[in-house]
Amino acid sequence: MIAVVLVLSALAATAVVLCLDPLRQIVLSGMYGLLLVILFVVLQAPDVALSMLVVTTVAYPLIVLAAIRRTRR
Amino acid sequence: MNRRAIRGLVALPAIGVLGVLLAWGTSGLAPFGHFHGFYGQLLNAITLPERHTTNTVTAIVFDYRGIDTMGEELILFAAVVGVVLLLRGAGKPTTRDVAQDEVRSDALRYFGVAGAALAVLVGLWLVAFGLVTPGGGFQGGVAIASGVVVLFLTAGFRSWRRVGKERHLDPLEGTGAAAFITLGLATLIAGAPFLHNFLGPGEAGTLFSGGSLSFLNWAVALEVAAANVVLYTEFLAQYVVSLVRDTGDE
Numbered sequence: 001m002i003a004v005v006l007v008l009s010a011l012a013a014t015a016v017v018l019c020l021d022p023l024r025q026i027v028l029s030g031m032y033g034l035l036l037v038i039l040f041v042v043l044q045a046p047d048v049a050l051s052m053l054v055v056t057t058v059a060y061p062l063i064v065l066a067a068i069r070r071t072r073r
Numbered sequence: 074m075n076r077r078a079i080r081g082l083v084a085l086p087a088i089g090v091l092g093v094l095l096a097w098g099t100s101g102l103a104p105f106g107h108f109h110g111f112y113g114q115l116l117n118a119i120t121l122p123e124r125h126t127t128n129t130v131t132a133i134v135f136d137y138r139g140i141d142t143m144g145e146e147l148i149l150f151a152a153v154v155g156v157v158l159l160l161r162g163a164g165k166p167t168t169r170d171v172a173q174d175e176v177r178s179d180a181l182r183y184f185g186v187a188g189a190a191l192a193v194l195v196g197l198w199l200v201a202f203g204l205v206t207p208g209g210g211f212q213g214g215v216a217i218a219s220g221v222v223v224l225f226l227t228a229g230f231r232s233w234r235r236v237g238k239e240r241h242l243d244p245l246e247g248t249g250a251a252a253f254i255t256l257g258l259a260t261l262i263a264g265a266p267f268l269h270n271f272l273g274p275g276e277a278g279t280l281f282s283g284g285s286l287s288f289l290n291w292a293v294a295l296e297v298a299a300a301n302v303v304l305y306t307e308f309l310a311q312y313v314v315s316l317v318r319d320t321g322d323e
Contacts, residue, residue, distance in 0.1 A: 002105060043105060046207035047130040050199065054215040058222050059301065066308040
């Protein structure tokens with residue numbers, strides 16, 4: 001289980017790096033974050049997983065999206 | 074040599090060295106589930122008998138390293154103050170009615186309000202039982218703030234702005250940060266160590282476990298929730314400003 005999630009998150013991380021469109025990159029980074037959340041749960045670190053869950057899927061995309069919208073005027 | 078080749082020439086050795094270092098470092102780690110660190114073992118053994126809390130992580134955060142948590146909280150406070158200083162006054166939307174972020178679907182609006190309420194409820198639950206089950210002030214705080222994001226998304230930024238005024242939000246953040254320090258200083262004035270647990274350890278497995286740690290927990294929850302809401306509001310205000318300017322240019 002740990003190995004599966006580790007491989008998946010490594011793939012997702014590579015996808016985030018290789019993606020060139022910032023908007024797609026945010027969605028990918030959110031998915032990568034979710035995989036990390038699953039990894040934390042699998043490794044029995046629910047406290048970290050809980051904060052990571054909100055930060056990676058809500059807070060970070062929201063702030064980056066607003067920043068991209070602002071700078072792309 | 075073109076730019077791509079130069080970039081590769083610079084990056085590849087650096088990536089190689091970092092990769093070798095990383096592999097070397099992780100190969101020496103104990104396998105998952107076989108942690109041999111002294112402090113980890115010690116805290117796992119003494120938290121329940123000493124502090125009567127079943128969540129060792131929260132006991133560490135608010136008790137064994139309470140003063141570090143205060144610093145951590147002040148970092149968040151300072152970071153949000155920095156964001157507010159930079160963004161507030163960078164340009165307020167002048168013609169508020171121009172931007173198109175109105176939500177026209179009633180169903181979506183009701184769903185959003187229900188979702189926001191659910192997120193806030195989950196957040197409060199995470200804070201309240203932070204000393205018993207996984208969770209605590211930080212996790213609960215960000216969950217509560219995410220409820221506000223759901224409101225932004227499903228009821229529009231302006232609807233939120235009517236309720237969430239700066240003069241109501243900013244003091245909440247300061248109160249959360251100040252409450253932590255006040256609790257610490259109060260015990261110091263009373264002649265006990267900084268952040269001393271003045272209520273005793275309480276009963277394990279109940280909401281009373283951890284004693285006055287739960288006050289610190291709630292103080293952090295208030296600080297984190299308010300800080301995140303202020304942060305989201307400032308960034309979304311920028312977004313709405315840019316929308317106004319876009320339509321103004323066309």
